[in-house]
Amino acid sequence: MRPPAPKANVMGRAVDVPVTLKIALPRVPGIELVALQGLEHLARHLGIAADKVGEARIIVTEAIINAFEHSGPDTTEVRVEFTMTADELTIFVRDSGRGFDPKTMVERPSVTSRGMPSRRGWGMKLMRSLSDGFEISSGKRGTTITITKRLS
Amino acid sequence: MRPPAPKANVMGRAVDVPVTLKIALPRVPGIELVALQGLEHLARHLGIAADKVGEARIIVTEAIINAFEHSGPDTTEVRVEFTMTADELTIFVRDSGRGFDPKTMVERPSVTSRGMPSRRGWGMKLMRSLSDGFEISSGKRGTTITITKRLS
Amino acid sequence: MEQPFSLTSEVRENRLIITTNGYVNNVGGAAIAEEFQRHFTEGVRHVIIDLALSRVVNSVGMSFLIEIIEKLTDAGGRLVFTNLDPSVDKMLGIMGLYDFAGREATTEDALRALAIRS
Amino acid sequence: MEQPFSLTSEVRENRLIITTNGYVNNVGGAAIAEEFQRHFTEGVRHVIIDLALSRVVNSVGMSFLIEIIEKLTDAGGRLVFTNLDPSVDKMLGIMGLYDFAGREATTEDALRALAIRS
Ligand SMILES: Nc1ncnc2c1ncn2[C@@H]1O[C@H](COP(=O)(O)OP(=O)(O)O)[C@@H](O)[C@H]1O
Numbered sequence: 145m146r147p148p149a150p151k152a153n154v155m156g157r158a159v160d161v162p163v164t165l166k167i168a169l170p171r172v173p174g175i176e177l178v179a180l181q182g183l184e185h186l187a188r189h190l191g192i193a194a195d196k197v198g199e200a201r202i203i204v205t206e207a208i209i210n211a212f213e214h215s216g217p218d219t220t221e222v223r224v225e226f227t228m229t230a231d232e233l234t235i236f237v238r239d240s241g242r243g244f245d246p247k248t249m250v251e252r253p254s255v256t257s258r259g260m261p262s263r264r265g266w267g268m269k270l271m272r273s274l275s276d277g278f279e280i281s282s283g284k285r286g287t288t289i290t291i292t293k294r295l296s
Numbered sequence: 297m298r299p300p301a302p303k304a305n306v307m308g309r310a311v312d313v314p315v316t317l318k319i320a321l322p323r324v325p326g327i328e329l330v331a332l333q334g335l336e337h338l339a340r341h342l343g344i345a346a347d348k349v350g351e352a353r354i355i356v357t358e359a360i361i362n363a364f365e366h367s368g369p370d371t372t373e374v375r376v377e378f379t380m381t382a383d384e385l386t387i388f389v390r391d392s393g394r395g396f397d398p399k400t401m402v403e404r405p406s407v408t409s410r411g412m413p414s415r416r417g418w419g420m421k422l423m424r425s426l427s428d429g430f431e432i433s434s435g436k437r438g439t440t441i442t443i444t445k446r447l448s
Numbered sequence: 449m450e451q452p453f454s455l456t457s458e459v460r461e462n463r464l465i466i467t468t469n470g471y472v473n474n475v476g477g478a479a480i481a482e483e484f485q486r487h488f489t490e491g492v493r494h495v496i497i498d499l500a501l502s503r504v505v506n507s508v509g510m511s512f513l514i515e516i517i518e519k520l521t522d523a524g525g526r527l528v529f530t531n532l533d534p535s536v537d538k539m540l541g542i543m544g545l546y547d548f549a550g551r552e553a554t555t556e557d558a559l560r561a562l563a564i565r566s
Numbered sequence: 567m568e569q570p571f572s573l574t575s576e577v578r579e580n581r582l583i584i585t586t587n588g589y590v591n592n593v594g595g596a597a598i599a600e601e602f603q604r605h606f607t608e609g610v611r612h613v614i615i616d617l618a619l620s621r622v623v624n625s626v627g628m629s630f631l632i633e634i635i636e637k638l639t640d641a642g643g644r645l646v647f648t649n650l651d652p653s654v655d656k657m658l659g660i661m662g663l664y665d666f667a668g669r670e671a672t673t674e675d676a677l678r679a680l681a682i683r684s
């Protein structure tokens with residue numbers, strides 16, 4: 145995925161060596177903020193532009209809240225993994241919950257019959273819109289979403 | 297370790313169910329701050345007193361910087377795990393580096409010949425002083441420190 | 449990191465101004481909705497939400513704001529967002545909210561934009 | 567979370583006041599030492615370090631401050647810490663720094679405490 149040519153360094157840091165941060169989050173309100181903090185720390189280290197980081201923040205937030213909200217009450221842990229270079233971010237978010245069939249998932253209408261935006265059903269749309277690659281693998285043993293985002 | 301009697305709840309939260317946060321930190325300057333953020337999030341959730349959290353912050357910081365500084369340059373990852381109830385915190389910090397023998401480790405004098413505090417060699421002393429249980433297991437496959445701290 | 453959610457509010461020129469601080473998730477969204485409802489019941493029809501200190505919002509939090517937009521639209525009123533972080537602005541854009549709500553750089557701008565309304 | 571480290575400094579009544587912001591680790595400690603050295607070379611002998619915005623420090627960062635204390639002590643000067651977070655205060659206590667450095671609630675208090683010195 146990464147380009148083979150060595151990259152310029154940002155202030156002496158080797159920005160072409162991927163850094164990986166892995167977190168297993170417990171079901172605690174707002175715990176996704178800890179993952180966001182990790183994301184922002186890596187991004188600052190690699191000198192990523194603020195707009196890219198802001199978009200990644202939305203993706204990560206939506207992925208984690210979906211995992212806790214939809215995987216079932218037995219899910220006590222959601223695993224998150226960021227792999228980042230100056231060029232690209234890969235995000236994994238995994239739960240071991242009830243799963244769903246992304247193909248038959250009825251993408252809810254994004255407007256109601258009155259023409260207003262729907263209240264819910266925005267997570268998938270936001271993640272897709274703000275990323276460059278979006279894959280779901282889901283089954284009885286849980287759901288993993290893998291998202292890639294270009295950062296340069 | 298935990299008392300068998302069910303604990304009072306803090307604002308409707310079940311404070312006697314342990315919550316666990318696991319992080320695998322990459323070698324990025326200041327990355328221990330992400331672990332501290334996780335620690336503080338759990339602590340806020342469980343209503344832990346500020347002084348206990350502040351002491352835990354020092355322990356965690358020293359353990360993580362030791363793991364990166366002393367385990368050898370090949371260590372690309374340090375694993376941190378917090379398990380917290382309203383009463384007790386357990387901290388694991390693990391590297392897969394060169395290890396050391398804690399028994400023969402010369403605890404450096406905490407004052408120099410001139411009577412001044414030593415510049416370095418404070419990490420172990422700080423971790424011991426601020427915790428209620430402190431264990432090191434170290435060998436060729438790395439070092440794990442396990443620290444417990446009462447929070448109530 | 450985002451603070452635990454809090455808000456302050458003020459009514460100026462019959463406009464409700466809600467200023468948030470921290471993460472607008474389900475908890476933050478519900479708090480905003482409650483504050484809104486209290487003033488809506490008393491007849492306020494134009495609302496400004498200043499999100500300067502809320503750099504992180506999620507879609508569950510936003511669902512409460514969509515509900516507010518619905519109520520205001522039905523009542524001939526209007527919601528205006530101010531001081532948006534660029535990422536929040538982008539999110540509201542994707543969700544199509546700007547067809548039904550305004551956005552202005554500052555609260556003063558929002559008051560001016562709402563001045564022509566009754 | 568702690569910000570990336572930064573500091574400001576000011577000389578008042580021939581006392582160097584260094585105000586830090588963010589994590590005092592190796593980077594922060596080195597920046598403080600450098601700022602100190604510049605003024606020490608110019609003859610400043612009493613230093614106040616205001617750590618109000620540094621809630622997190624580590625022992626590597628502190629090693630730079632111990633070096634400053636050594637130099638000041640040799641030169642008949644003094645270092646005073648102000649606005650310490652309770653956990654930082656505890657750490658400096660365990661490290662025995664208060665036998666060689668002062669601590670005061672505020673920078674004004676520190677200036678008063680240093681006033682009797684030349
Ligand atoms: N991790 C998950 N586990 C199970 N189902 C999921 C998961 N993530 C998403 N879904 C399903 O996809 C649907 C759409 O998700 P989303 O677009 O984020 O909207 P919303 O969360 O508002 O329903 C959810 O309602 C749920 O049925």
Ligand SMILES: Nc1ncnc2c1ncn2[C@@H]1O[C@H](COP(=O)(O)OP(=O)(O)O)[C@@H](O)[C@H]1O
Pocket residue numbers: 362363364366367391393394395396401416417418419420421439625
């Ligand atoms: N994770 C580790 N791996 C290898 N050696 C370690 C580790 N942690 C501590 N040590 C050894 O213990 C010594 C004392 O550590 P510490 O008290 O923190 O002081 P300092 O880090 O200033 O040397 C270190 O110098 C090192 O030799």
